[in-house]
Amino acid sequence: MRVFGEITGIPEGSEFENRYYLSQYGVHKPLQAGISGSQTEGADSIVLSGGYEDDEDYGDVIIYTGHGGRSQVTGLQVSDQQLSHQNLALALNCQQGIPVRVIRGYNHQSIFSPSEGYRYDGLYRIADYWRAQGLSDFFVWRFRLIKIDKLVDLVVVNEDQPIYGKPKRVETMVQRIIRDTALSSYVKKMYGFRCQVCRVEIRTNTGLYAEAAHIQPLGMPHNGPDILPNILCLCPNHHVMYDFGGFGIKDDFALIGIDGKLFRKAKHIIDCQYLQYHRKHFMISD
Incomplete structure (x- = not known):
C-alpha cells in the first residue's frame, strides 16, 4: 500500500537515525533510492541526501534533481536522465496535484539539513518540471517543489486493487497561475x-x-x-x-x-x- 500525504503518527520535524527507520515507519520505504514512487501512480516521498550536484535547497522551495545517469563508482553524472520510472512518477505528481513527503538527510549540503540522521520536513507540491543541462553537461530532469502550508487530506492508494468493485473518488487540486493582463x-x-x-x-x-x-x-x-x-x-x-x-x-x-x-x-x-x-x-x- 502506497500512502500519499502525511503518515499517521509522524508529525513534521520527526527525526530518524537512519534509512532503515525511515522505511520501517513508512515515511520513505526504499533503503537506497531517493524517490519512492511508481510511474503509473506518482511519488509518495523523496530524500535529499546530497547525491545529486544539481540540487538546490531554499527551504520552502527546492529545485530537485531527478533520478538516473550517475556513476555508481564516482557518484558523478555520466549520462542524460530520462523522463521515466521515478522521474515520471514525480511528473505525475505535478500534473495531478499529488503531494510528496520531503525528508532531508545529514549528507545533504544545505543549511536546512539536520546535522545527523534524517528529518521529515513536511509536504511539498511539485509546481513544475523541466529538462536542463546540469553541472556535468548532461541533461537532467529538474522539479520545483514548494512547501504546502495547509493540511492536506490523506490519500491512500492500494497497489493491488480488484478489477471490479465500487470505484473510490480522490479529489486533487492543481494550483495554476493564469495571468489575465x-x-x-x-x-x-x-x-x-x-x-x-x-x-x-x-x-x-x-x-x-x-x-x-x-x-x-x-x-x-x-x-x-x-x-x-x-x-x-x-x-x-x-x-x-x-x-x-x-x-x-x-x-x-x-x-x-x-x-x-x-x-x-x-x-x-x-x-x-x-x-x-x-x-x-x-x-x-x-
Missing part, C-alpha cells in the same frame, strides 16, 4: 479567442474563452518575459499539452508531436529563442 487579453482578441493550434472556438455563457500561454514560462527559474513575442493564444487542452511537453513548435512553426502548423497573424511576431527554450527544457526529443 492587458497583453494577454490583446493576444486572445487578436485571434478571436481561437486556439492557434486547433483553431477551436470555445463558447461559454459569458462569451468566448481562450488562454494566453507563455512559451518560456514566467518566474523562477525560467524567467521568461511577459511580452507579446513570448505569448500564444491556446485552448485549455493545448495549453496544458504545451506546458507539459506534449508538443513543441519548430522555428518554422511546424508542430512537433502532433500534426499541423501554428497559425499566426502577420502582426504577431513570435521570437524563436523562446520556442527553442521550450524545446530544450520541456520536449523529450524534437
